[in-house]
Amino acid sequence: NAGVMQNPRHLVRRRGQEARLRCSPMKGHSHVYWYRQLPEEGLKFMVYLQKENIIDESGMPKERFSAEFPKEGPSILRIQQVVRGDSAAYFCASSPTDQPQHFGDGTRLSIL
Amino acid sequence: GQQLNQSPQSMFIQEGEDVSMNCTSSSIFNTWLWYKQDPGEGPVLLIALYKAGELTSNGRLTAQFGITRKDSFLNISASIPSDVGIYFCAGIYTGANSKLTFGKGITLSVRP
Numbered sequence: 001n002a003g004v005m006q007n008p009r010h011l012v013r014r015r016g017q018e019a020r021l022r023c024s025p026m027k028g029h030s031h032v033y034w035y036r037q038l039p040e041e042g043l044k045f046m047v048y049l050q051k052e053n054i055i056d057e058s059g060m061p062k063e064r065f066s067a068e069f070p071k072e073g074p075s076i077l078r079i080q081q082v083v084r085g086d087s088a089a090y091f092c093a094s095s096p097t098d099q100p101q102h103f104g105d106g107t108r109l110s111i112l
Numbered sequence: 113g114q115q116l117n118q119s120p121q122s123m124f125i126q127e128g129e130d131v132s133m134n135c136t137s138s139s140i141f142n143t144w145l146w147y148k149q150d151p152g153e154g155p156v157l158l159i160a161l162y163k164a165g166e167l168t169s170n171g172r173l174t175a176q177f178g179i180t181r182k183d184s185f186l187n188i189s190a191s192i193p194s195d196v197g198i199y200f201c202a203g204i205y206t207g208a209n210s211k212l213t214f215g216k217g218i219t220l221s222v223r224p
Contacts, residue, residue, distance in 0.1 A: 004154070033211065042116075042200055042214030043155070056209045091154050093212075099162075099204070100145060101212060103154035 002027065004094050004104035005074075012110045013082050021077040021107045025094030032075045033093040033101060034060075034067060043091060049075060079109075087111045114139050114205050118215035126223050129191055133218050135201030136183045143204040144177050144184040145212070148197045155200060159186070191222050 005024040013019050025032050030051055035043035045059040049069035060067065064082075069075040079086055089108050093101035117136045125131050135144070143162055147155035159170050161177035161184060168175055174187045184203070188195055198219050202212040 006154075031210070035212075035214075040216075042216045043202075043212070045211040045213070048209065048211055056211060059211065095210075099143060099210065100157055100160040102157060103147075105152075105154045 004029075004092055004102055006090075006092050006104035006107050008107060009105065010108045010110070012112060014112045015083060016081050019079040019082050019086070019109055021079075021090050021092075021109070023075040023077070023092030023094075023104060025075070025092075026096075026102060029094035029096050029102075031095045031097065031101075032069050033095075034075075034077050035091045035093065035103075037089045037091060037106070046077070046090075082109075082111050084111050114208070114213045116141075116201055116203060116213055116215035118199075118201055118218050120218065121216070122219045122221065124221045124223065125191055127191055127193060130187065130189045131191060131220065132188075133186045133199055133201075133220075134183065135185070135203075135215050137203065137205075138182065139205050140181040141203035141205045141213075142181070144175070145202045146173075146175050146184070146186045147200045147202060149200060149217070150197045158199075188220075191220075193222050193224055196220060196222050 034046040047060045047067045048056040089106045091106045093103045146158045149155045159175040166177040198217040200217045201215045
């Protein structure tokens, strides 16, 4: 039983480039959540999706950030025109209903 | 926004000792979860609590959902070196649409 799979594990981008982070939920899980973690901080909610629907994006910046969870394939968190402040660990979680959430090992994004 | 308070930031104990961690909020939470995070990895779910007063165990770990619904504690008994890590409490408050609010975490060190 594979857990939540995120890739890449590490991503380096230059300012102004685009970052695409992928998340494959656990088998049978139709709810996906994205969180962001800064060093020595807890995780901060960004967006909650079900298949083809964004349920809650209240934690996601209005500009440059977008998320999708298509009918087929992984969920994608996309950050356009990255800036230094986007450097963080981005975690995806999935659940079969609304709880409990199981997390992947994250993507560490570094902006040069 | 809603906040979960965890303190102290770090705890140091001797192998074999018991340790208790508390998590408090000024708001009512409907669900409490405890996660452990190791460096470079994602949070791993330890215990989930869904009812006020609920007491749940998972091996050497015991957690309780406070009667007031504004706090939870996690106990680790007979600590071992592999208990080292960061322990996060997380919760869902009323109307939060399944998104988790995290505390800042407590870093536990265990001296052999």
